[in-house]
Amino acid sequence: MRMGKYEMGRTLGEGHFGKVKLARDADTGRTFAIKILDRQRILAMKINEQIKREIATLKLLKHPNVVRLYEVSASKTKIYMVLEYVNGGELFDKIALKGKLTEKEARKLFQQLIDAVAYCHEKGVYHRDLKPENVLVDAKGNIKVSDFGLSALPQNQLKDGLLHTTCGSPNYIAPEVLLNKGYDGSMSDIWSCGVILYVMLTGNLPFDDQNVVVLYQKILKGNAHIPKWLSQGAQHILRKILDPNPIMRIDVDGIKAHEWFKKGYAPAVPFNDDEEDISMDVDSLNMTECFLKHNGIQDKIAINQMNAFQLIGMSSCLDLSGFFEKELKVIQDCKGLANSRGQESLLISAEVFEINESLYVVELKKSSGDCSLYRKLCETLSEDLGTCKSQQFLKQDSIRQEIGRYNSSF
Structure with missing residues (x-):
């Protein structure tokens, strides 16, 4: 099976809206991951804005620790996103396999995560769903942040300069997001990074409960148990990040200046912003009412499972x-x-x-x-x-x- 110059291989994963396939550029032999999305399902679930947001966001980001989007095209029934292929799996699987990581290994990955998040924030992008499942690891052990479907851009902020949409994954969500009074996207991302660091170092979640309401109560209180067997530096940076008060929480600059963080730190160098832009068939991605009528799709939610x-x-x-x-x-x-x-x-x-x-x-x-x-x-x-x-x-x-x-x- 081919899609233009790409030879399609095995399926890497499947989801509600399509699948991801391994692909090879027939001209260069380079390997990619192609996300194939079903437009009818996207429209039925009313997540077309989410997909367009993810594409627009990835188009902005060119960093060695962020999954790259190289090309986007579409047909009447499918959307094709040609992405960087990351062959090491999810950070979640890496932690699950080992139980927990050593401080040295966790620090290296955390340094890369903070580099990626800091770069995104400089570009005005707030991820809002950072968790080990959305952090990939390549064959060399370097991380790649992925899945920007819930990300926010400056235009998503209200007049108060804050974000107001409650989103993310329950165990990793910042307390201020739960309060529905507006939140700083950069500080909520920092909180999620802190939870990821805690999971890497201990193999456990800092806040967890089968009852979602009790879980949120724990997050709002912010009383995470920091194991005494961690180094003093690791304990200190975790407490500074997992501060339930976003005003008192340490920011990116503070994290980069922290003694624990600076050990062996080699800052990542973003790619050149002047390099050739991705190929994007903008017209074919326009999910308009005309497209709906053409395909006979009713503009309603077909499946809306809610927790x-x-x-x-x-x-x-x-x-x-x-x-x-x-x-x-x-x-x-x-x-x-x-x-x-x-x-x-x-x-x-x-x-x-x-x-x-x-x-x-x-x-x-x-x-x-x-x-x-x-x-x-x-x-x-x-x-x-x-x-x-x-x-x-x-x-x-x-x-x-x-x-x-x-x-x-x-």
Whole structure:
């Protein structure tokens, strides 16, 4: 199989929106990774802006510790992103294999991570989803930051100069992001880097809990246990980074000046910004209403599976500062949803977390049954929650009633 000058090889990975294939330039023999995205799925999931943001962001970044985007093209059904091939796997796998890394090895990778993040910030790019799964390692043991789908650019900031979208991965998210009062993208990225450093050094997460609400409570308090068996320098820099107060948290310059960080530090040199730009077929990437009509695709969400974290991110009105005001109450409910023949085909669990008197967080999980029914339920619930956004809270009884209504309708 060929795509232009590229000979397509084995599949490296698959996701909700497409797959990544190994490819070789037939002219030069150079190896690349080509991300092949399904446009219909992208439009159905309404993540076209996310994809365009990732492409626009990667187009800006030319650094040895950031995955490079070399070319973008598209057909009526697919988008092709020609990316740098990183053959060492994820940092997550490297840590999982060893249990934890030595301080020397962790410091080297952390130095490269900070170099990459500092460069991104200089370009006005805030990653917002830094975690070991989004940090790749090449054959020489050097890191490459990847997956900029949740990144933000200066134009995403509001008039107050802050970002306001709640996003990221629960264990790595900064406390100020959870508070929904606006946050500095650079400082929230630094927090995530600190969590990654902690994981590399100890093999464990500094903040963890199966209950997502309790997890957020721990993050907001910021009382991470720093093992005494780490060197004094490692302990100190971790405490300075994992400070829940972003104003007091150490910044990039402070990290680079830290004695622990400076050992054996060799700053990375960014690539020349004047080098030839990537090839991009801009017109073919334009996901307009005309394209929707041409392909007969309805502009609606086909699958919208939500967990409590995604629910929190839906609305800026959801303020988690109520964690400290009173104890959390957890209500659990399970319902078996029946199909038209009366046979049970879907079992879900719904957890309602009472944050305060007027605010509830709802988490749905499919225990067993028909995936299509679960998707339909999530889609319908998502639409209902869209209406609830303007009401600023979710009532426990209304959620139970909704589940009862789905039970009868299915």
